[in-house]
Amino acid sequence: MVKTTKGIAIPLNRVEGDLEIRVEVDNGSVVEAWSTGTMFRGFEMMMRGRGALDGLVVTPRICGICSITHLTAAVEALDAIAGAVPPDNARRLRNLALMTENMQSDVRQAILMFMVDFANQEAYREHPLGEEALKRYAPLEGRAAVEVIRETKRLVQVVGIIGGQWPHTSFMVPGGVTSMPEISKILQCRIITERFRSWYERSILGCPLERWHEVQSLSDLAIWLDEKKSHRESEVGFFIRFSKIAGLSSLGKGHNRFLSYGSFPLPENTAVRGHGGRLVRSGWADGTQVFEFDPSKITEDISHAWFEQGSEPRHPFESETKPYASGQSGRQYSWVKAPRYDGEAAETGPLAEMVIGGNPFFQEMVAQDGANIFARELARLVRPAYMLPYMKIWLDELLVERNSNFYNPVKRIPDGEGAGLIQAARGALGHWVKIEDERITHYQVITPTSWNGSPRDGRGVRGAWEEALIGTPVKDINNPVEAGHVIRSFDPCLVCAVHCLHKRI
Amino acid sequence: MKMDQTKTVYWLQGGGCGGDTFSFLSSEFPNVIELFRTLNLKLLWHPSLSNISPGSHESIVTGIVSGEQPLDILLVEGSVVCGPAGTGMFHTRDGQAKKELLFSLATKAKLVMAVGTCASYGGFGADDVIEAVGLQFAKKERGGFLGEDFVAGSGQPVINLAGCPCHHDVVVGAIISAASGVVFELDKYQRPLEWFGTTVHQGCTRNEYHEYRVEESDFGEVGCLFFHMGCAGPLVPGLCNKSLWNQQSSKTRAGVPCFGCTDPEFPRSTPFFQTPNIEGIPLSLPMGVNRAHYMVYKGMAAAAAPEHLKNRKLKV
Numbered sequence: 001m002v003k004t005t006k007g008i009a010i011p012l013n014r015v016e017g018d019l020e021i022r023v024e025v026d027n028g029s030v031v032e033a034w035s036t037g038t039m040f041r042g043f044e045m046m047m048r049g050r051g052a053l054d055g056l057v058v059t060p061r062i063c064g065i066c067s068i069t070h071l072t073a074a075v076e077a078l079d080a081i082a083g084a085v086p087p088d089n090a091r092r093l094r095n096l097a098l099m100t101e102n103m104q105s106d107v108r109q110a111i112l113m114f115m116v117d118f119a120n121q122e123a124y125r126e127h128p129l130g131e132e133a134l135k136r137y138a139p140l141e142g143r144a145a146v147e148v149i150r151e152t153k154r155l156v157q158v159v160g161i162i163g164g165q166w167p168h169t170s171f172m173v174p175g176g177v178t179s180m181p182e183i184s185k186i187l188q189c190r191i192i193t194e195r196f197r198s199w200y201e202r203s204i205l206g207c208p209l210e211r212w213h214e215v216q217s218l219s220d221l222a223i224w225l226d227e228k229k230s231h232r233e234s235e236v237g238f239f240i241r242f243s244k245i246a247g248l249s250s251l252g253k254g255h256n257r258f259l260s261y262g263s264f265p266l267p268e269n270t271a272v273r274g275h276g277g278r279l280v281r282s283g284w285a286d287g288t289q290v291f292e293f294d295p296s297k298i299t300e301d302i303s304h305a306w307f308e309q310g311s312e313p314r315h316p317f318e319s320e321t322k323p324y325a326s327g328q329s330g331r332q333y334s335w336v337k338a339p340r341y342d343g344e345a346a347e348t349g350p351l352a353e354m355v356i357g358g359n360p361f362f363q364e365m366v367a368q369d370g371a372n373i374f375a376r377e378l379a380r381l382v383r384p385a386y387m388l389p390y391m392k393i394w395l396d397e398l399l400v401e402r403n404s405n406f407y408n409p410v411k412r413i414p415d416g417e418g419a420g421l422i423q424a425a426r427g428a429l430g431h432w433v434k435i436e437d438e439r440i441t442h443y444q445v446i447t448p449t450s451w452n453g454s455p456r457d458g459r460g461v462r463g464a465w466e467e468a469l470i471g472t473p474v475k476d477i478n479n480p481v482e483a484g485h486v487i488r489s490f491d492p493c494l495v496c497a498v499h500c501l502h503k504r505i
Numbered sequence: 506m507k508m509d510q511t512k513t514v515y516w517l518q519g520g521g522c523g524g525d526t527f528s529f530l531s532s533e534f535p536n537v538i539e540l541f542r543t544l545n546l547k548l549l550w551h552p553s554l555s556n557i558s559p560g561s562h563e564s565i566v567t568g569i570v571s572g573e574q575p576l577d578i579l580l581v582e583g584s585v586v587c588g589p590a591g592t593g594m595f596h597t598r599d600g601q602a603k604k605e606l607l608f609s610l611a612t613k614a615k616l617v618m619a620v621g622t623c624a625s626y627g628g629f630g631a632d633d634v635i636e637a638v639g640l641q642f643a644k645k646e647r648g649g650f651l652g653e654d655f656v657a658g659s660g661q662p663v664i665n666l667a668g669c670p671c672h673h674d675v676v677v678g679a680i681i682s683a684a685s686g687v688v689f690e691l692d693k694y695q696r697p698l699e700w701f702g703t704t705v706h707q708g709c710t711r712n713e714y715h716e717y718r719v720e721e722s723d724f725g726e727v728g729c730l731f732f733h734m735g736c737a738g739p740l741v742p743g744l745c746n747k748s749l750w751n752q753q754s755s756k757t758r759a760g761v762p763c764f765g766c767t768d769p770e771f772p773r774s775t776p777f778f779q780t781p782n783i784e785g786i787p788l789s790l791p792m793g794v795n796r797a798h799y800m801v802y803k804g805m806a807a808a809a810a811p812e813h814l815k816n817r818k819l820k821v
Contacts, residue, residue, distance in 0.1 A: 018818050038597045038603075041520055046630065046632070051722070051778070051779065053776065054777050056777070060597040061629055064527045067522075116556040119556060138556075139548070139555055140537070140538055146538050153532070156751055157753050159751070161753050162759070163761070164754045164755050164761050165745070165750030166531065166750070169759070170761050171756075171759050173724050174726070175724075176724070178724045178760030179725060179760035221645070327594070336531075409722050478558065478560040
């Protein structure tokens with residue numbers, strides 16, 4: 001995702017300017033932080049007045065790395081308004097495409113956008129594993145970087161087959177999907193997935209998925225790491241060893257509150273089991289204490305964002321997007337609105353899914369150290385290990401059900417409102433839509449990066465990664481790699497750099 | 506063709522989604538790694554791929570602007586954000602409008618390529634508060650951000666690699682050509698004819714249905730998507746059905762209409778998935794077609810449609 005915000009905009013990322021972080025450093029560590037989304041794109045404003053189905057074409061363009069994600073949220077909102085129930089095959093095809101996109105994103109983000117900083121020689125020349133990191137992650141040259149570019153472009157062929165192209169297809173429509181791949185193509189998806197799985201096991205994990213699934217605690221992890229050379233040499237093994245020396249599990253704690261909307265609605269007849277009709281569970285967690293998720297508790301606060309002031313925090317069905325570029329002088333400092341759940345700031349992403357979904361290993365990590373860079377990034381790196389088995393099940397079910405329905409006709413989108421709330425690669429994504437006379441009258445998007453990269457709210461409470469930056473050591477003010485790790489552990493859309501450091505001694 | 510000398514590449518992000526970058530990364534032959542290695546290209550900067558520190562990046566930018574660091578190819582992804590009121594403050598870098606950096610780099614580069622429809626023509630946001638324009642066009646109007654007289658150091662105007670996203674084979678093909686010193690042959694919207702000399706319709710597996718006007722009126726019916734479903738395949742240039750996406754397929758093959766994303770006016774203002782029409786004949790007809798002749802031709806073609814098409818027995 002890239003930017004969004006409210007407005008449409010999409011907040012963050014890329015270094016040259018879509019995200020800027022300002023911090024105050026005292027005694028070598030961060031004491032204050034402000035996160036600024038520097039680009040406003042106005043997607044929500046451009047949606048008003050468009051055709052009822054146009055969200056399926058326009059919103060995927062919010063983000064080039066997770067366009068299927070926006071398509072999924074957009075179509076679920078329209079399904080809700082139309083009261084449409086997609087057939088099982090449509091559920092399978094939608095889930096397969098979204099899962100594929102999430103996996104390519106997880107692997108690309110971890111290796112190309114997070115671990116690539118381990119190869120930052122200006123920062124890690126002295127790190128005992130710095131030289132090895134360079135061999136693995138140097139841009140366009142490192143062994144792992146080269147492999148990831150090769151394997152992920154092959155993986156997204158699954159979306160190419162199901163949806164016609166990646167990125168930016170619109171094959172999901174209210175009531176289902178636009179076509180059913182031929183048997184040979186479904187088999188090809190299975191082969192692509194199996195090939196990705198073998199590479200993922202060999203290079204990322206260093207062991208079969210099943211062996212990784214046995215890691216249920218921190219002591220299991222220690223045993224796993226010692227067990228074999230292939231475990232230590234894998235990307236997960238290397239990440240663990242490098243992080244330990246760099247002390248990443250003690251950095252980037254944040255609010256330690258988590259949010260997941262849940263994801264992957266299950267077909268009625270499937271071997272896959274989930275929670276409340278979805279594979280990935282929804283919930284809200286304070287530390288490791290998990291509560292039921294209630295979508296009515298979501299609000300957007302604009303007190304510190306560049307929008308016309310005056311309104312109290314509102315639910316996204318009621319909120320507005322009126323940009324007002326007032327510059328750096330007042331209290332407004334970002335194009336990102338501040339989403340809150342029951343008035344609280346929270347982080348979202350793979351770690352939130354693990355904690356809320358009840359993964360004992362990640363729950364133990366959070367119970368012990370709170371959220372941190374190490375736990376967040378490890379959750380992302382190993383999430384495909386928990387998803388790949390479902391890919392196989394749904395593809396096998398599709399082979400059996402090839403001739404069953406994939407679309408229940410929806411002739412007209414009636415007047416009404418609906419929301420599509422899902423888990424994107426980066427966490428909780430919501431589209432809130434109102435339709436009148438087959439036209440869009442209201443469209444609000446809250447991306448995961450809005451949650452994670454939120455500015456302060458009306459109470460002055462920092463956003464998730466602003467909070468996580470507090471206490472982060474800054475060894476070199478011109479190359480603040482530690483602060484970069486904190487931000488990147490949240491996986492801001494694409495990359496981001498921390499610059500504009502303001503020093504106050 | 507000189508490929509022995511190292512050439513420098515800088516990839517700038519404007520107001521965009523990064524989709525062109527991820528299309529680029531999906532190139533199979535050559536893949537991105539092979540591309541840079543075999544062409545002896547040096548990537549000075551790409552926001553998603555580079556890992557140099559902010560300080561090092563700043564000195565590269567300063568070097569380019571001062572002329573010390575030669576820049577052979579400038580690739581720009583995303584639109585030029587000019588709002589509000591021409592200030593560009595909806596997209597800033599260190600508090601300055603990002604478009605100022607773009608101007609500095611474009612005037613130093615030997616070749617400037619707009620990657621994707623936003624960079625080429627403004628795309629998303631062209632009609633909205635962000636006042637998005639393309640590098641040398643504002644939708645169909647020449648000029649854009651750099652002005653109609655702009656030429657880069659090589660003497661060529663901005664090369665528009667249209668598409669949302671731009672097809673991976675086009676991005677890679679254009680970089681290979683640029684590195685080899687090819688002078689591009691362009692259409693009136695400055696798209697290279699090499700890749701924009703065919704329509705998306707060419708190679709569509711629904712052509713047989715199109716020919717006999719056997720139409721799809723709802724998703725998944727199997728038929729031509731042009732007459733009711735809003736498909737722009739016969740209206741716009743592109744190679745989606747000639748060079749397949751992700752080496753696999755295209756939207757029309759998967760039952761999704763072409764949205765016309767290589768057109769300077771993309772995204773169109775009329776609803777997607779619908780074809781504006783008069784008496785069942787689309788308002789926008791295939792390039793160069795006479796309406797009266799076309800209506801007669803399609804009427805006769807529909808009458809002549811063979812049974813296996815009428816019964817949707819032909820696979821697509």
